[in-house]
Amino acid sequence: MTGSTPQHEPDQPHDLVGVGIGPFNLSLAALAHGIPGGLAATFYEQKPAFHWHPGLLIEGASLQVPFLADLVTLADPASPWTFLNYLKSRERLFPFYFAEKFHIQRAEYDAYCRWVSERLPGLHFGHQVDSVRWNPERRLFEVDFTQIDPAGEAEALGRAYTRNVVLGVGTEPYVPEPLKPLADAPGVPVFHSADYLTHRETLLAAGHVTVIGSGQSGAEVFLDLLRARPAGAEQIHWLARTEAFAPMEYSKLGLEHFTPDYTRYFHALPEPVRGELTPRQWQLHKGIDADTIAAIHDELYRRTLHGGWPDAVLTPGVRVRTAGRVATTQVELHLEHVQQGTRSRLTTDAVVLATGYRERPVDRMLAGLDPYLRHDSAGRARIDEHYRLVLDPSVTGAVHVQNAEKHTHGVGAPDLGLAAWRSATILNSITGKEPYPLPRRTAFTRFGLETREAPSIPAQGQKLTPLVQS
Structure with a gap:
């Protein structure tokens, strides 16, 4: 065209x-x-x-x-x-x-x-x-x-x-409330992953680095820091609120949640159902690419070949309750393990917030x-x-x-x-025309008991054409 x-x-x-x-x-x-x-x-x-x-x-x-x-x-x-x-x-x-x-x-x-x-x-x-x-x-x-x-x-x-x-x-970077004062304070090494490359040299020079967030960005930042730091002296913590460092759903049928068919199905659901459904689908878009997970494990495993374990800690199921500064150079994170109900403190020299984005x-x-x-x-x-x-x-x-x-x-x-x-x-x-004809069906999965096809295009303020039921 x-x-x-x-x-x-x-x-x-x-x-x-x-x-x-x-x-x-x-x-x-x-x-x-x-x-x-x-x-x-x-x-x-x-x-x-x-x-x-x-x-x-x-x-x-x-x-x-x-x-x-x-x-x-x-x-x-x-x-x-x-x-x-x-x-x-x-x-x-x-x-x-x-x-x-x-x-x-x-x-x-x-x-x-x-x-x-x-x-x-x-x-x-x-x-x-x-x-x-x-x-x-x-x-x-x-x-x-x-x-x-x-x-x-x-x-x-x-x-x-x-x-x-x-x-x-x-969207814009999201910073959790407990960490906002530190992220906003000048000179404090608490950065959102959106600015990771800008502060990469500072992070590589830091003695101990903490990465917070279990999604793809957190995994990529952790892997990049891991590869750049010497074996046996990595000094990296990777923390996440999710129950596991989980792979993204990437099966062929799972990917059909990213089709126009599913979009139409979701839009037609009652508002309360949509509100309950979206948080449960986090692994469709907030998980980690399987190749990235494999690369992280390969890098950690390589560092055990001559005995010992890398100085890297990966802990899911943890939330940051509060945070503050220790003296003038370090950050103290007050942590809570959600399942255990236990609390702890972690002192670190720099923090990367891979905590996602908000509209x-x-x-x-x-x-x-x-x-x-x-x-x-x-x-x-x-x-x-x-x-x-x-x-x-x-x-x-x-x-x-x-x-x-x-x-x-x-x-x-x-x-x-x-x-x-x-x-x-x-x-x-x-x-009001169709300069781009779009497919009426895009998925093998039929997500509901109705046949939902692409509707006609009403003018602003008009009601949508009712969808055909099977």
């Missing part, structure tokens, strides 16, 4: 304004660019350029999804913005072919996304969106933004009008829309099946969200493998 971005007059409203340029909105921009006849779309990002988790681009670390989960392929494999076309443009297609790598390195995915971001029109970096409001007289959204100079200072103010908005502001708050940005927003019983935004915020029917435009809908769409919300499908769903909804 080919297309172009139409010329846009400054005073004319956009068809679409995207807030944030991470992988998900970059996917949306790439697919929007491919719509025949073009779509008046523009995207704003406060950062000066595209960067995807730069602090975790550890050498050798791979994506946990296949390379086909790029920005566009699973919606439009003929797009010029595929990962394979990126390789072709770099004259690396044959080396990739012979490498036989289904899972590419994170650094390569980051380079691919930057290649796309540097070539797509309509992307505005260094632009911070301040507010989104509905203008009932013009029947358009007003998007106010601040243009930021290279030094990070405000340079100019601007406003765009648009029929539709897509929020793709991403970035948008309350301030959307304050002007608050009178129109509809919420669930927990006060969260209601989101329909087409990723639209449920707004008052008087609002004729739509606000779509990307990776802010786990409570309504399930564990696939942050998964890169659903990026192209979700972007195509949003574009089909915005255009």
Whole structure:
């Protein structure tokens, strides 16, 4: 599919304004660019350029999804913005072919996304969106933004009008409450794993390092530190709240939880059921890649070949109750073992918090829309099946969200493998047509006793078409 971005007059409203340029909105921009006849779309990002988790681009670390989960392929494999076309443009297609790598390195995915971001029109970096409001007289959204100079200072103010908005502001590092004072204090060696590479030399120079968190990031940080420290003097603790350092669910049928079929099934469940189900599915997205677990065990085992055990402690089932400083150079963690009910203290020289991410708050940005927003019983935004915020029917435009809908769409919300499908769903909804025909069935598993197929696309404020029951 080919297309172009139409010329846009400054005073004319956009068809679409995207807030944030991470992988998900970059996917949306790439697919929007491919719509025949073009779509008046523009995207704003406060950062000066595209960067995807730069602090975790550890050498050798791979994506946990296949390379086909790029920005566009699973919606439009003929797009010029595929990962394979990126390789072709770099004259690396044959080396990739012979490498036989289904899972590419994170650094390569980051380079691919930057290649796309540097070539797509309509992307505005260094632009911070301040507010989104509905203008009932013009029947358009007003998007106010601040243009930021290279030094990070405000340079100019601007406003765009648009029929539709897509929020793709991403997530932010989560720091548990007991550790916030230390993580926020200057000069204290308590870092989130999102900044790991920035502080790697400091961590390697520390006498004793504690890694907290049982997911993929924690495992990769632990493995990188382990490999870099001398045998017999590793001095690393790895702590986690989960009952085990468990592998991610990666069976073929288990992966079908990351299909559009499961997303539709989950969205149709009652709200209380969804709330109970999501925490129980942690191993679908918070476990550790089996190859990483194997590499950790291999490295630990190698260090026993000449007798003795490595000075590395791996303890699951532990939570940090409180934390504080000892003198001026060390951190003291007050620990509790959940199953044993026992408590202990651990003194360490540095801490890496591989404690995950939370949705970035948008309350301030959307304050002007608050009178129109509809919420669930927990006060969260209601989101329909087409990723639209449920707004008052008087609002004729739509606000779509990307990776802010786990409570309504399930564990696939942050998964890169659903990026192209979700972007195509949003574009089909915005255009009211089907520029990207999507499959009606994507999984062998039938998740419920109903046959749930892709619904028609109603206009904002209309009821969804009832689904067929078998």
